[in-house]
Structure formats: C-alpha cells, structure tokens
Amino acid sequence: MDMLDFGSPRQTYDIRVEYSLLYECALGIGAFTWDEVHDKLDIGQAQVLQIKRQMSEALRREVSLAGLHHTWRSVLFLIHRCPYLPSTTQEKHLPVFMDWLKEIKDSIRTEAAPYLGASYQAPLAAALAGNALDMQKLLDEHHENPVIYQNLQYLFAVSAEQLLDHIKRLVEGWYEEVVSRDRNVVATLEQSAAQTSALSQNVSHEKLIHTVTRGGEFVAEPGVTTLWLIPQVSYRPFTIRNHLPGYAVYYYPVDPDAQTGLDKNRLISNIAAKHKAVGDVLRVRLLELLAASSRSLAELAQAIGASKPSTHHHLLLLRTAGLVHVDGGVYGLNVDEVLALGEELCRLLKLDGVKAAQETSQGR
Incomplete structure (x- = not known):
C-alpha cells in the first residue's frame, strides 16, 4: 500500500527553571560520596578533603550511610515532590522542607523512592508496602545498576521513622556545615536561573539543552512534557539527569565565567x-x-x-x-x-x- 505522510506536529515542551540550596545539599553529598569523580570536579580534591576534615562526627555517619545506600537520590526526589518550595523564599526552603517531611512521615518511603518508569509504579508501591515477591523482582531487574539497587534495598528494609531521622540529620547537617558557608552560592544560582529563563524564551529546546549543559543533546522520551532545569555548583562541570513522571530533569552546571x-x-x-x-x-x-x-x-x-x-x-x-x-x-x-x-x-x-x-x- 502506498502511504502519504503529511508529517506530525513538532512536540513542544514546557520549561521549568528553579534553584535551591536543598538541591546543592543532595548533589553535594552525591559528589562527595563518589570518590572516583573527585579529581574531575571543579571544586577539586583539596576542597573535598577540607570538607571531610571539618565535618562533624554526627554528619560523617549520615554521609557514610548516604554513600552506601545512595539516599542523596532519595533527598532529590523528596525535594522535587515537596509542594511548598516553589512558592517559598530561599531562606525558608530548609525549615519548610523539614516541616513537610514531618507531614509525610508515614509515607516518606514512597515519596523518597526513585521513579523507575510507569510500568514499575504498581510493583514498587507493593514492594514498599511489604510484598516480598515484588521486592525481589525489582531488585533482580535492577541488580546491574548499583545506585538504584542499593537504594531500593535500603528503602525496602528501613522503617519510615528511621528514614525520616536519617534524611533530616543528613540535610540539616550538610546545609549547616557545608552549603551555608558559601555566602555567594545563592547569588550564583539565582543569576544562572535568570539567564536560563531568558534564554528559553528565544531558542529551541534542543538549543537550550545544548547551551546549559555545554554540549549535551536532548533526547525526546515518551511521556515527557516538561524540561525541568536546575542550576548547580556542587557537581560542576557535570550535568546530572534525572527522571520524574512527565519530566526530564537536568541539574546543569552554572557558567564559571558568570562567577x-x-x-x-x-x-x-x-x-x-x-x-x-x-x-x-x-x-x-x-x-x-x-x-x-x-x-x-x-x-x-x-x-x-x-x-x-x-x-x-x-x-x-x-x-x-x-x-x-x-x-x-x-x-x-x-x-x-x-x-x-x-x-x-x-x-x-x-x-x-x-x-x-x-x-x-x-x-x-
């Protein structure tokens, strides 16, 4: 059969640009606990070592746990799912986030779980509810990805109360002992977010992603309707990509020239x-x-x-x-x-x- 294709409409995406020191906490812990990347980070091994030397014993224990079970990714998902942050000023992000964690204390394991795709939503919910068969199935299917595997393994074993205590101590400790010491980081993130928002009004989404990620390419995915762009300093020069229902998330490095x-x-x-x-x-x-x-x-x-x-x-x-x-x-x-x-x-x-x-x- 002969077929004529008159073309399909070009997909457009909503652009969402946000910044927060809470993202710096999660990404900073992720970078800190990945030894192999330290010599490639803009902050350098010397500053990583300085953070390690200055860290309190209490925070050191929580960061060690975060590195072992990748709960820094759980923190990222929790930040994204907190409904109050977009309408809250930066200086109130931490207390508002902490109050929200108390609100969801009974369901925190679900809120902290990674997004594995639409097809995994039901078995993931069952596994978090205690279904041993679904737990094992998910672990078997993700055993080649140590980040997801170890994170799921921890979430399946930990109680809601234990997870809440760990997340609170981890985020508050890193915020107070590491992030808040850099008084200029908020201005840096704010400036980068403003530049990205302005750029998004004048270029295609392909060009936008290419520019903010310094050469990265946008790959269209089924179900994605919004590009969520978050400037970050902690993992520079790398861009970290994440996935949420309907979102492709890019934690992109701020422009060093702007700093x-x-x-x-x-x-x-x-x-x-x-x-x-x-x-x-x-x-x-x-x-x-x-x-x-x-x-x-x-x-x-x-x-x-x-x-x-x-x-x-x-x-x-x-x-x-x-x-x-x-x-x-x-x-x-x-x-x-x-x-x-x-x-x-x-x-x-x-x-x-x-x-x-x-x-x-x-x-x-």
Whole structure:
C-alpha cells in the first residue's frame, strides 16, 4: 500500500527553571560520596578533603550511610515532590522542607523512592508496602545498576521513622556545615536561573539543552512534557539527569565565567575568615602545639592553661577556618591550609607583580 505522510506536529515542551540550596545539599553529598569523580570536579580534591576534615562526627555517619545506600537520590526526589518550595523564599526552603517531611512521615518511603518508569509504579508501591515477591523482582531487574539497587534495598528494609531521622540529620547537617558557608552560592544560582529563563524564551529546546549543559543533546522520551532545569555548583562541570513522571530533569552546571566576581568575593571572605581565626594569641599557640604533634582536647587545654570549654571554642574556630581537623577526639594541623594563608593573600593583592615593578623601578 502506498502511504502519504503529511508529517506530525513538532512536540513542544514546557520549561521549568528553579534553584535551591536543598538541591546543592543532595548533589553535594552525591559528589562527595563518589570518590572516583573527585579529581574531575571543579571544586577539586583539596576542597573535598577540607570538607571531610571539618565535618562533624554526627554528619560523617549520615554521609557514610548516604554513600552506601545512595539516599542523596532519595533527598532529590523528596525535594522535587515537596509542594511548598516553589512558592517559598530561599531562606525558608530548609525549615519548610523539614516541616513537610514531618507531614509525610508515614509515607516518606514512597515519596523518597526513585521513579523507575510507569510500568514499575504498581510493583514498587507493593514492594514498599511489604510484598516480598515484588521486592525481589525489582531488585533482580535492577541488580546491574548499583545506585538504584542499593537504594531500593535500603528503602525496602528501613522503617519510615528511621528514614525520616536519617534524611533530616543528613540535610540539616550538610546545609549547616557545608552549603551555608558559601555566602555567594545563592547569588550564583539565582543569576544562572535568570539567564536560563531568558534564554528559553528565544531558542529551541534542543538549543537550550545544548547551551546549559555545554554540549549535551536532548533526547525526546515518551511521556515527557516538561524540561525541568536546575542550576548547580556542587557537581560542576557535570550535568546530572534525572527522571520524574512527565519530566526530564537536568541539574546543569552554572557558567564559571558568570562567577568571576563572586569567586573573588569568596576568596576575600575565606582569607578574612582564616586570618580572623589566627587573630588570637591562644589560637596561635594551639597551632604551634599541633604543628609539633597531634593532641587531644585535654592535652591542648593543659598546655595553654585554659579550660576545656574555652579550648574547644578556640579549636572550633580553627576548624571552621579549615586550619585544624579532628579525628577520633585527636586534633591535628591542616598543614596545606596553614601554608596557603600567606599565598592566598599575596595572590589576591598581586604582590608578585608589585614586587617586580618595585625592583624594576629601583634598577635591580
């Protein structure tokens, strides 16, 4: 039979652009717990190591669990499914998210479960309700994908109360100890989201995806009606793709060129914080002691003639600045960070160029 094809209408997509520090928490934990990618991240291995050194023991336990069972992906799905965030200001995202988790505490395992496709929705619901046959079937069908397999295995075994406690401690800890220390990240994400929203008004969806992902291609999928674009810093330079019913989600890396001024401000803030940390005689003495050998809190307090609470406060300031770390109650010096103190200030002030100009003017 001869057939004439007059063509099918071109599919168009809705564009949704959002940003949140909560996404930075989930993606940051995902990147942190994937050792093989550390040397490829824009933040570099040194900053990953600094995060590890400064992390509290409580957060370290939750992050370890998140790496083992990939619950950082569960956090992503929970953020996407929280209905209150789009109408909430950035500074309220964390408390609003935490309140919502309490609202869904009985169904949190379902809300935290990955989207496996429409055909898996019924067996996934049955498995989460306790059906052993569906549990095993899903695990067998996804055993070649360790991220999904280990995440499902954990969700099938954990109680709703245990999962809620873990997610709360994980997100609050990472938010307070890692994300909130970068005061410029919100401005960076906001700027990138605004640029992407403006771009989406003037280019095709193929061009949009190609631009924001730096060369990626959009592949049409059945059932997808919306492209959900989320700028991120933590996993830069990578674009992470996710799937939700009706959505293709892209966590795309912010443009590093747009961060030039912000990076300088961050450098200035870091330098100021570090020099403020050493701007006390007792803290300098603590650094001197730790340069000689690692010591416990009791040993350090006795050596500087101060109480344990006072010594702990000084050590906390040094840890926050990245100059000191603690492991199993024993404090040690971050030698590279201390050595970088003067180097960072000289680089900011461009003193090498100033010195060269002075030597030239003096005829040296």
